[in-house]
Amino acid sequence: MESLSELSLQFSQLSMFPLFDAAHYWASVMSAREQPGALDVSKKSPVACWFSAMLYCFGGGILSSIMLAEPPVTFLSNGTNILMASITWYLVYYFPSDLFYNFSCIRPIRVIVAALKEVTRTWKILSGVTQAHSRFQDAWLVMITIGWAKGAGGGLISNFEQLVRGVWKPESNELLKMSYPVKVSLVGAVLFTLQQTQHLPLSRNNLMLFYTLFLIATKVQMMLTHSSTSPFQPIEAALCRLLFSCHQAQTPVNEKVTTTSADAKGETSKKPVEKLSAKISKSAQKTEAKKSD
């Protein structure tokens, strides 16, 4: 018990700056590039492409700024982070022969980057909750909203991010059909708000540790099994039937198993890296194209 509180204390003092932020930008730009049509935009208009990538990287901060009536351009004032995100953007989109993108698509790299990125989510949600707490004393709905916006910002503004690239899909948005990252950010925002208002019998450091571990575990598991079924689905379905008399279409579960085995085979039979990465990138595109921020 002593060692746990020690561990969680040390964990909570981690600095996001060079490593975790870089992983966040890397993973965000990768999923930006894997949107349908994104590559065309990168050839036609580097400015729109860059701005769209920045919305992926800093969407949460922009959204929460707007919600709190703070200047949404603030994110541009942090030169170092913008530089890091821009370099990542350049490497992913414009590196000769797409070597950097193909390298990023190698499975273990991709999994590690995604895991590191998830760590930043905890920090963002927490910063959103505390920021809202300092301005709106004990308005728990505001705390949840700002925490959620910071943690899942890129997803929540996806309609407008798409508009930058000339794409407009009004029929879909992250409120109508939440993706897993948006859902798990909402759960996190609720938990950190409960912790902040002292309704949760858990210290903040411990919550940070446990929530981050949960984020990483589910993310890695979903990437390895190519599954997109969220662990909340049973609870959601029950809640939905009970409270809202929904009849949600469930994602078929058996499909997942076949993909996994096929892919596992592909990965063990050492083909040349070029071909392999192409294959992985293709299958990754299917799963991750669903905006992974």
Place this chain on the structure above:
Amino acid sequence: MESLSELSLQFSQLSMFPLFDAAHYWASVMSAREQPGALDVSKKSPVACWFSAMLYCFGGGILSSIMLAEPPVTFLSNGTNILMASITWYLVYYFPSDLFYNFSCIRPIRVIVAALKEVTRTWKILSGVTQAHSRFQDAWLVMITIGWAKGAGGGLISNFEQLVRGVWKPESNELLKMSYPVKVSLVGAVLFTLQQTQHLPLSRNNLMLFYTLFLIATKVQMMLTHSSTSPFQPIEAALCRLLFSCHQAQTPVNEKVTTTSADAKGETSKKPVEKLSAKISKSAQKTEAKKSD
């Protein structure tokens, strides 16, 4: 004359909180539910449905916050009001067998709720005008705009409210084709601004009383006659021809008469409540589906 100023004083001291606010939420959520496709959304995504209903209830506050660069999430910090609006939302959308919705559709209930709701409009416009006055001394255009936004907010942001539900109708918006509530809010905002800048020979209390009575009278009359012709139409048409050389398509007047008589018949021949309410709800849907906020 003494008694009038007494009456208007007492009227101006009415508290909106429990009764009138509740009527506003009730009427707003009802018209939210009567949008085409809203019921589907309520089954598929309760979150989007709730958020859309909140935009109907608090749209004016959100819009005026954005215009004044105040945090648009402020409305979430008033826990009691959010709770009231959310309970109304739940009852209207998810009450077993739609009993609450059918109950709300009974004509006299609906008319009373709509009348009470109109009272809140006066208070909102006035609060918008005074708020703008305190920040922008004597900038009468700002006062009109903020008063209008507060009074008719749900209507003015309808494009974005629809987007939450996955609907996008760029070809129509409340500036291109103003609905009656939006028009009457604009007139109210102009009147209260004139009163505030002392260009109107009328005390504020009297103006509040008269404007509210006008709001209620026209609303009730329009609901009872199923008409959607605004009382401003002759003035508008004249102004339009005079200043802007418009050729507006006028709503045919004779159509209105037939609907009214048919409906009056339906209401006197005592059918079972179930059937009646269904009928009323159907015809109400036609008139009120035009966003009634």
Place this chain on the structure above:
Amino acid sequence: MESLSELSLQFSQLSMFPLFDAAHYWASVMSAREQPGALDVSKKSPVACWFSAMLYCFGGGILSSIMLAEPPVTFLSNGTNILMASITWYLVYYFPSDLFYNFSCIRPIRVIVAALKEVTRTWKILSGVTQAHSRFQDAWLVMITIGWAKGAGGGLISNFEQLVRGVWKPESNELLKMSYPVKVSLVGAVLFTLQQTQHLPLSRNNLMLFYTLFLIATKVQMMLTHSSTSPFQPIEAALCRLLFSCHQAQTPVNEKVTTTSADAKGETSKKPVEKLSAKISKSAQKTEAKKSD
């Protein structure tokens, strides 16, 4: 050299207020009216038409206000400017027999107005850069962004300006395909930011003078030759190939020459003014319909 600094000092002390602002409103409302469908809107809904024209006139201020979390309605508090813009709007759209519009379409008038309007661009970009500098010390990206937004605001928010008129073209925006005014504003914002952070061996007054002269010269040249090829195109193309491996579709250059000669002929053979202005307006529509703000 003495006389240059004298000249640029006097130039930098020019007041925008009556003359240059009026030219800006005039040119902006003209290009608003020349959007496809704008005339229909002016007949159907003067309110939407007025608001759309105001977005053309004050778009930069509104956009930069939003970006700096200042009230976007501030532009309405400057009564005199709103009045000037509104009168211009009324004259351009609703003057009997379109006399004012036809008068504005006469080539020399149009060119002079456009030249005067360009002067305001310099002032706007500079005010944006200094405003951002005073709030975000040395955040050069913020300075560029706000300067750009102020200088090219009408263009950058064109998607939402179109939405007011019931038009929605998600496939095109000014980031995806920058028009010349948006590009030249970006260049200006970069230059003034470099000057502000003292990375440019040029005094502010001189920069203002040179940049304005460049703006006017290119604008007038493009209007006279009916060309829409920007002087930056060679640099852009080189940069694009070098950094982003683009293959941009170049605008065919020979087409430009034929239009010019045909038009020059038309102008010398003194036809009645009525016919001429119609002709010019038609050809002007082609070139200038591309939002000229």
